[in-house]
Amino acid sequence: MRVDIGNTLDSVADPGLSEDALEALDERVADAHERIERGRADDEFGYTALNLPERADPDAVRWAVEEFDPEAVLTVGIGGSALGAVTLTQALGGDSPVEHYALDNVDPAHTRRVLRDLPLEETVVHAASRSGTTAETLAQFLVVREAMEEAGVDWTEQTVVTTGDEGPLRMLSDRHGLPALDTPVGVPGRFSALSTVGLVPAALQGVDLEGLLAGGQAGADALAGSLHDCPAYAYGAVAQALDERGATTNAMMPYVESLEAFAEWFAQLWAESLGKDGGGQTPVRALGATDQHSQLQLYRAGRRDKLVTFVRPQERPAGPIPETDIDDLAYLGGADLGELLDAEFEATEASLAAAGRPSIRVEIPAVDAHSVGRLLYDMEAACVLAGELQGIETFNQPAVEWGKRAARGLLRGEQTPETELVADKTELVVD
Amino acid sequence: MRVDIGNTLDSVADPGLSEDALEALDERVADAHERIERGRADDEFGYTALNLPERADPDAVRWAVEEFDPEAVLTVGIGGSALGAVTLTQALGGDSPVEHYALDNVDPAHTRRVLRDLPLEETVVHAASRSGTTAETLAQFLVVREAMEEAGVDWTEQTVVTTGDEGPLRMLSDRHGLPALDTPVGVPGRFSALSTVGLVPAALQGVDLEGLLAGGQAGADALAGSLHDCPAYAYGAVAQALDERGATTNAMMPYVESLEAFAEWFAQLWAESLGKDGGGQTPVRALGATDQHSQLQLYRAGRRDKLVTFVRPQERPAGPIPETDIDDLAYLGGADLGELLDAEFEATEASLAAAGRPSIRVEIPAVDAHSVGRLLYDMEAACVLAGELQGIETFNQPAVEWGKRAARGLLRGEQTPETELVADKTELVVD
Numbered sequence: 001m002r003v004d005i006g007n008t009l010d011s012v013a014d015p016g017l018s019e020d021a022l023e024a025l026d027e028r029v030a031d032a033h034e035r036i037e038r039g040r041a042d043d044e045f046g047y048t049a050l051n052l053p054e055r056a057d058p059d060a061v062r063w064a065v066e067e068f069d070p071e072a073v074l075t076v077g078i079g080g081s082a083l084g085a086v087t088l089t090q091a092l093g094g095d096s097p098v099e100h101y102a103l104d105n106v107d108p109a110h111t112r113r114v115l116r117d118l119p120l121e122e123t124v125v126h127a128a129s130r131s132g133t134t135a136e137t138l139a140q141f142l143v144v145r146e147a148m149e150e151a152g153v154d155w156t157e158q159t160v161v162t163t164g165d166e167g168p169l170r171m172l173s174d175r176h177g178l179p180a181l182d183t184p185v186g187v188p189g190r191f192s193a194l195s196t197v198g199l200v201p202a203a204l205q206g207v208d209l210e211g212l213l214a215g216g217q218a219g220a221d222a223l224a225g226s227l228h229d230c231p232a233y234a235y236g237a238v239a240q241a242l243d244e245r246g247a248t249t250n251a252m253m254p255y256v257e258s259l260e261a262f263a264e265w266f267a268q269l270w271a272e273s274l275g276k277d278g279g280g281q282t283p284v285r286a287l288g289a290t291d292q293h294s295q296l297q298l299y300r301a302g303r304r305d306k307l308v309t310f311v312r313p314q315e316r317p318a319g320p321i322p323e324t325d326i327d328d329l330a331y332l333g334g335a336d337l338g339e340l341l342d343a344e345f346e347a348t349e350a351s352l353a354a355a356g357r358p359s360i361r362v363e364i365p366a367v368d369a370h371s372v373g374r375l376l377y378d379m380e381a382a383c384v385l386a387g388e389l390q391g392i393e394t395f396n397q398p399a400v401e402w403g404k405r406a407a408r409g410l411l412r413g414e415q416t417p418e419t420e421l422v423a424d425k426t427e428l429v430v431d
Numbered sequence: 432m433r434v435d436i437g438n439t440l441d442s443v444a445d446p447g448l449s450e451d452a453l454e455a456l457d458e459r460v461a462d463a464h465e466r467i468e469r470g471r472a473d474d475e476f477g478y479t480a481l482n483l484p485e486r487a488d489p490d491a492v493r494w495a496v497e498e499f500d501p502e503a504v505l506t507v508g509i510g511g512s513a514l515g516a517v518t519l520t521q522a523l524g525g526d527s528p529v530e531h532y533a534l535d536n537v538d539p540a541h542t543r544r545v546l547r548d549l550p551l552e553e554t555v556v557h558a559a560s561r562s563g564t565t566a567e568t569l570a571q572f573l574v575v576r577e578a579m580e581e582a583g584v585d586w587t588e589q590t591v592v593t594t595g596d597e598g599p600l601r602m603l604s605d606r607h608g609l610p611a612l613d614t615p616v617g618v619p620g621r622f623s624a625l626s627t628v629g630l631v632p633a634a635l636q637g638v639d640l641e642g643l644l645a646g647g648q649a650g651a652d653a654l655a656g657s658l659h660d661c662p663a664y665a666y667g668a669v670a671q672a673l674d675e676r677g678a679t680t681n682a683m684m685p686y687v688e689s690l691e692a693f694a695e696w697f698a699q700l701w702a703e704s705l706g707k708d709g710g711g712q713t714p715v716r717a718l719g720a721t722d723q724h725s726q727l728q729l730y731r732a733g734r735r736d737k738l739v740t741f742v743r744p745q746e747r748p749a750g751p752i753p754e755t756d757i758d759d760l761a762y763l764g765g766a767d768l769g770e771l772l773d774a775e776f777e778a779t780e781a782s783l784a785a786a787g788r789p790s791i792r793v794e795i796p797a798v799d800a801h802s803v804g805r806l807l808y809d810m811e812a813a814c815v816l817a818g819e820l821q822g823i824e825t826f827n828q829p830a831v832e833w834g835k836r837a838a839r840g841l842l843r844g845e846q847t848p849e850t851e852l853v854a855d856k857t858e859l860v861v862d
């Protein structure tokens with residue numbers, strides 16, 4: 001992975017980093033790197049996520065799925081139990097004959113449409129929940145199971161489970177003898193893409209798991225105590241330093257459609273890890289070139305509170321644009337869609353620099369298994385580093401517990417401090 | 432449309448609005464409303480967008496598409512020429528036998544996959560560009576046309592064009608006798624969903640165009656000089672007042688999957704209209720309940736710079752959750768997915784209020800043509816109002832021109848001030 005932080009220097013951008021600031025930042029990176037390495041060595045909660053590439057067992061994943069030859073795979077999970085799977089399958093499974101679907105919400109209309117469109121007889125269900133108790137995932141699983149029964153399909157023959165040691169999902173898999181994989185111990189969901197959680201649907205699509213994990217391992221091998229030697233830390237440190245200087249929004253803008261879900265995955269990683277104690281950069285999901293026609297006006301002329309992160313592959317497949325006899329379009333004919341997309345990318349990057357807006361360019365060789373494994377690993381390492389620099393607990397998410405209790409209380413019809421607050425909502429209605 | 436601004440009051444939230452602040456705000460709304468009404472009456476550029484529901488001609492749209500009976504419709508357009516179409520077809524066409532696709536980018540791999548998956552013989556292409564010169568759209572159109580020719584399909588029999596009076600797209604439609612519709616005069620793309628631009632694909636899906644426009648008209652009829660009498664202005668005014676008080680991010684979070692694209696449409700509307708002169712709220716696209724497991728931690732515990740906008744339908748289709756014999760899940764059995772989703776919504780809303788974070792609740796009766804027409808119209812009116820209060824030019828997007836010139840220069844191999852800046856990029860590479 002190649003990270004170019006040139007457009008974050010204060011000679012280009014405001015907010016921007018001076019040479020002195022970079023030097024001071026690098027000292028903080030050295031300390032944080034030591035802390036991270038200690039956490040990895042001791043398998044501390046969260047830090048151990050950065051050991052996944054060498055620990056993940058592609059053979060176990062393939063064992064769990066080898067008996068299947070489906071037309072579709074349906075992930076039932078939410079948050080970290082779905083985003084990694086969606087990211088990997090969108091990036092790497094686009095040409096697979098096996099289609100990946102996800103039910104990562106509990107919308108009744110959407111669920112009905114997905115179940116209507118799926119070839120249920122030829123679908124493998126992957127139910128994933130670390131705790132095994134996630135209400136949305138379990139409710140969906142019950143609905144999917146019933147739909148399969150109603151279609152005359154033996155769901156127990158077409159279901160794989162990824163979960164922890166205990167909980168309802170583990171009970172289910174034990175009772176029905178389903179192939180079951182363990183979620184990695186000590187790894188929060190948002191850091192679990194390169195584990196069973198993300199690998200199962202990728203394996204069903206025939207994705208090169210070894211390549212993916214080798215890419216992750218290359219990221220692990222490149223971790224080093226200076227941002228000048230480690231692209232992951234260069235990214236994390238500079239993003240964090242810009243946040244401290246007022247770039248409180250980070251727009252993740254890949255210039256490749258198959259990484260659109262990656263931007264969503266990044267948004268979870270960044271928001272849930274760093275959004276704490278009144279701080280944390282707000283991730284915004286964007287897509288080039290499409291969002292030039294949507295968000296660029298704001299990025300270039302709005303508040304100076306944004307960092308834009310570009311991601312692009314250095315190689316793209318061919319997409320020749322046919323010649324045309326229309327004069328105004330002659331300049332397009334004979335070019336390639338990828339060339340046009342790259343021109344748009346360079347133009348947008350330069351247009352932000354010309355307006356003094358900071359951006360970082362992340363490049364990967366191509367959208368292939370090795371590069372995607374590296375990209376995900378490096379962004380995770382960048383996030384852990386940013387958390388160290390920010391001085392927060394990167395691996396928990398305490399602020400979502402209140403809402404979970406409230407939702408459970410509402411569904412159970414209980415009266416609790418949370419449900420009372422729901423009932424006491426302050427209203428000021430205009431209709 | 433029902434807007435509840437109770438959770439933006441300073442008795443609940445910080446930043447929040449006092450009674451005095453609301454009163455002062457309402458005086459500004461009265462002035463802005465007068466300005467808007469003058470603009471509408473004089474058909475001024477942009478303001479005339481708010482006249483679309485009474486001007487749009489559903490018969491003309493149906494005339495252009497009546498000869499077709501396709502399996503799929505493919506919109507070729509970008510930005511405002513695609514987002515409205517995608518929003519309407521996702522919200523209202525989910526049960527139509529006609530599938531809607533969009534090529535709103537120039538990614539070669541993605542384009543190849545879409546053309547591979549489309550039943551080209553049974554596909555109607557809708558090429559949309561207001562200027563008729565958008566590079567991405569025209570390049571894609573040339574590629575699609577060639578793919579149809581190669582598949583032995585007469586593309587001239589299956590193409591509808593929506594464009595302005597002049598330009599390459601108009602020339603093409605004249606030369607080949609294609610059914611052509613006019614983009615509305617004086618209406619920027621991001622305000623054109625309720626015109627030919629958005630209506631053509633919706634019509635091909637059999638969406639109730641009259642209902643959609645009647646919903647928009649209901650929004651127009653409800654415009655009034657006080658935020659207490661007009662839900663659209665209540666939304667726009669309060670969002671803007673919170674922006675002035677530090678809520679510089681606006682997370683649009685519908686609790687219904689079929690409005691996911693609506694959140695993207697809103698993000699364009701908000702960013703491109705208001706992101707000017709160093710200001711403008713940053714729109715963030717979210718989706719409930721999914722993003723509770725991704726973004727909520729940040730919204731509840733990060734910086735106090737966020738407003739969350741919830742949108743939900745008051746009616747949902749049924750989605751019963753089957754009973755289960757697993758004790759831990761008994762509370763789910765017999766409930767409904769929609770009930771679960773609504774409980775999650777109320778819990779999340781209350782959890783933000785409990786943490787003193789402002790949110791606005793927008794409710795529509797259901798995800799149907801009338802309600803969606805109303806929702807889009809009201810958000811447009813809200814945006815125009817916010818632009819007036821912000822004191823900017825709401826209807827232009829000057830900051831994107833530099834990049835367009837640069838991209839054209841790069842593709843033509845010219846040396847211009849822009850391409851020189853692209854070539855002179857400041858680099859600081861870590862790899």
